Every structure is written in C-alpha cells, then in structure tokens.
Amino acid sequence: MTGAxxxxxINFHTLLFLLFAGLACGFAVAVVLADNVVRMxxxxxxxxxxxxxxxxxxxxxxxxxxxxxxxxxGTLVLLVFGVMLTAQAPFVSIKTSxxxxxxxxxxxxxxxxxxxxxxxxxDVWRRPGVGEVAPPAAxxxxxxxxxxxxxxxxxxxxxxxxxxxxxxxxEIVSIHxxxxxxxxxxxxxxxxxxxxxxxxxxxxxxxxxxxxxxxxSRAAATGTASAxxxxxxx
Amino acid sequence: xxxxxxxxLPPLFAAGLLGEPVSVTHYLVVGAILFTAGIVCMAIKRxxxxxxxxxxxxxxxxxxxxxxxxxxxxxxxxxxxxxLDGQVIALxxxxxxxxxxxxxxxxTLNFYNNHSTVDIDRADDLKG
Numbered sequence: 001m002t003g004a005x006x007x008x009x010i011n012f013h014t015l016l017f018l019l020f021a022g023l024a025c026g027f028a029v030a031v032v033l034a035d036n037v038v039r040m041x042x043x044x045x046x047x048x049x050x051x052x053x054x055x056x057x058x059x060x061x062x063x064x065x066x067x068x069x070x071x072x073x074g075t076l077v078l079l080v081f082g083v084m085l086t087a088q089a090p091f092v093s094i095k096t097s098x099x100x101x102x103x104x105x106x107x108x109x110x111x112x113x114x115x116x117x118x119x120x121x122x123d124v125w126r127r128p129g130v131g132e133v134a135p136p137a138a139x140x141x142x143x144x145x146x147x148x149x150x151x152x153x154x155x156x157x158x159x160x161x162x163x164x165x166x167x168x169x170x171e172i173v174s175i176h177x178x179x180x181x182x183x184x185x186x187x188x189x190x191x192x193x194x195x196x197x198x199x200x201x202x203x204x205x206x207x208x209x210x211x212x213x214x215x216x217s218r219a220a221a222t223g224t225a226s227a228x229x230x231x232x233x234x
Numbered sequence: 235x236x237x238x239x240x241x242x243l244p245p246l247f248a249a250g251l252l253g254e255p256v257s258v259t260h261y262l263v264v265g266a267i268l269f270t271a272g273i274v275c276m277a278i279k280r281x282x283x284x285x286x287x288x289x290x291x292x293x294x295x296x297x298x299x300x301x302x303x304x305x306x307x308x309x310x311x312x313x314x315x316x317x318l319d320g321q322v323i324a325l326x327x328x329x330x331x332x333x334x335x336x337x338x339x340x341x342t343l344n345f346y347n348n349h350s351t352v353d354i355d356r357a358d359d360l361k362g
C-alpha cells in the first residue's frame with residue numbers, strides 16, 4: 001500500500017478516537033501506578049481532559065464542555081487544593097505494600113476480563129456506527145432540562161415511548177448541590193481555638209499582677225482587663 | 235508522508251482498527267479500563283486523596299458508557315440509542331461527582347486537622 005492510498009483509507013474519526021482513548025486509558029493507569037499524590041492529580045487532569053475529547057467525538061459536545069469546565073476546571077482544582085493543604089513531606093507519597101499491589105492486579109485483571117467480555121458479547125453494539133449526523137445537542141438538552149422536549153425521538157425507539165422532560169431531576173440536583181456545598185463549607189470551616197469564655201478566664205488570670213501595682217484605681221484595672229479581652233479576641 | 239508509510243500502520247488496518255468506523259464497543263472498552271483503574275486506585279491507595287481520585291475515575295468510566303449509548307454517531311444498524319437520556323444522566327453524574335468531591339474533601343481536611351495525617355489506615359477510631 002502506498003502512502004496516498006493508506007491516507008485515503010484512514011477513518012480519521014477512528015484515528016482521533018484511538019488517540020484520545022489511548023491518552024485517557026494510559027493516564028488512568030498512570031494514576032494507579034504513581035506514588036506521588038501531586039503526579040496522580042496531574043495524570044487525573046490529563047485523563048479527564050482526554051475523556052472530554054472522547055465525548056466530543058461521540059457527538060455529545062455539551063457534555064464534553066461540561067466535563068472540561070466542571071471536572072477539569074472545578075473538581076480537580078478542589079482536589080489539587082486538598083493536595084496542597086495536606087502535602088506534608090511524609091504524606092506526599094505513601095507506599096502501598098507489594099502484596100497489596102499483586103492482589104489488586106489479580107482482582108483488576110479478572111474485573112477487566114469480565115467487563116470486556118460483557119462489552120464484546122452483544123452483537124448489535126459491535127456493528128460500526130451508521131454515521132447518522134445529529135444536530136448539536138445543546139439546545140435540546142437545555143429545553144429538556146426545563147421540561148420541554150424539542151428533540152426528535154431516538155431512531156429505533158418504540159413510537160409509544162413516553163418522553164418526559166427533566167425538570168424535576170434538575171431541581172432535585174440543584175437543591176442537592178446547594179445543601180451539599182453548605183454542608184461542605186460547614187464541615188471544612190476553620191475551628192475557633194479559644195472561645196470567648198476562655199479568653200475571659202485568661203484575662204482574669206493575667207490581670208492580678210497589674211491590679212496589684214495600680215491599687216486604688218479600680219477603673220484602671222478594669223480598663224486593662226477589657227483591653228486584654230479585646231486584644232485576645234482580635 | 236513518512237509517518238503514514240510507517241510500518242506500524244498496516245497491522246492496525248489488519249485488525250480493523252483504523253479503517254472502520256467506531257462502534258459502541260470501542261467506547262465500552264475505554265469505559266471498562268477507566269472503571270478498573272478507578273477500582274484499583276480506590277483499593278490500593280493509602281492517601282485519602284488518592285481514593286477520591288479513584289472515585290472520580292470510576293464515575294468517569296460510567297459516564298463514557300452513558301455517552302456512548304446515547305450517541306447517534308455510534309449507533310449500529312438496528313440498535314436503539316438512549317438519545318437525550320444518556321447525555322442528561324452523564325450531566326447529572328458530573329454534577330453529583332462535583333458535590334461528592336466537595337464533601338469528601340471537607341471530611342479529609344477535618345480528618346487531617348484532627349489526626350495530622352491523610353493515611354486512611356490510621357482512620358480506625360471506630361474499630362470495635
């Protein structure tokens with residue numbers, strides 16, 4: 001085969017799929033094999049970004065964009081902050097014992113064999129795609145989220161299928177997200193080390209030496225104590 | 235042209251990898267690999283943040299499958315596509331993963347404040 005016929009025979013959709021699939025799977029395995037938590041975070045970013053490329057190739061461009069913005073731009077930044085806040089020298093790389101690694105490899109191999117067998121077992125999934133060109137899905141997706149379906153029924157779906165919108169799941173998810181973020185902020189808040197009561201006690205312990213010196217001027221002693229209180233609570 | 239006439243290309247053609255359109259099974263294989271990597275990551279990492287990253291990988295592998303089943307491009311002859319349902323589910327999975335990451339990170343930071351470590355083998359206070 002000459003170069004030109006090879007070039008003509010290449011399905012570039014498939015070529016790009018292989019590229020992104022290789023990147024996603026390779027970096028996912030790198031996350032498992034890496035010991036350093038900072039490198040794990042980097043590999044995870046790259047794996048998730050490659051998966052966004054796979055979503056674009058499957059015609060789900062809005063999902064791909066959300067994957068980039070929410071996962072790569074939001075969740076991973078959160079994780080990297082966690083890494084930075086907890087990356088004291090002994091915890092940057094915590095080694096796993098070799099026995100655990102071997103056991104995990106055996107379990108992973110059997111799980112992968114099971115999943116691959118399931119993926120190849122259904123004949124209709126293995127037929128190459130018909131290449132049906134669908135319109136961009138962002139508008140139908142947005143309309144479906146507010147409860148109105150404007151997309152055509154999926155080809156091959158039974159004509160009697162009920163097609164409802166997603167307004168209720170959308171509301172449930174938004175309330176869930178709000179509650180979860182409030183809860184996370186409450187959980188991760190900075191704890192106050194000294195309560196106001198403890199500061200008062202500390203002030204009354206410290207003040208007698210001063211009040212002994214300034215005997216007779218009761219107001220000055222109270223002034224010192226209140227200055228201590230305000231200084232401690234600042 | 236040098237790249238195209240490279241010797242590694244014909245075997246790929248022989249395996250039907252480069253010449254044929256992508257099918258759903260291609261995506262399922264990627265999803266299976268991501269899922270397995272995530273499971274192993276959750277199982278063997280001793281850093282709590284490593285376990286979190288494994289969870290993200292597992293959810294991502296499931297998302298790949300949802301998008302593949304929803305895609306009109308990949309639908310083979312006679313197959314039924316999930317249509318918009320698959321994309322909406324994938325979107326919700328991404329949102330819930332963001333919420334889960336926020337809470338899990340808050341718990342991890344709390345654990346780090348109380349125990350001064352992120353090694354999950356040390357989180358055995360509830361052991362009977």
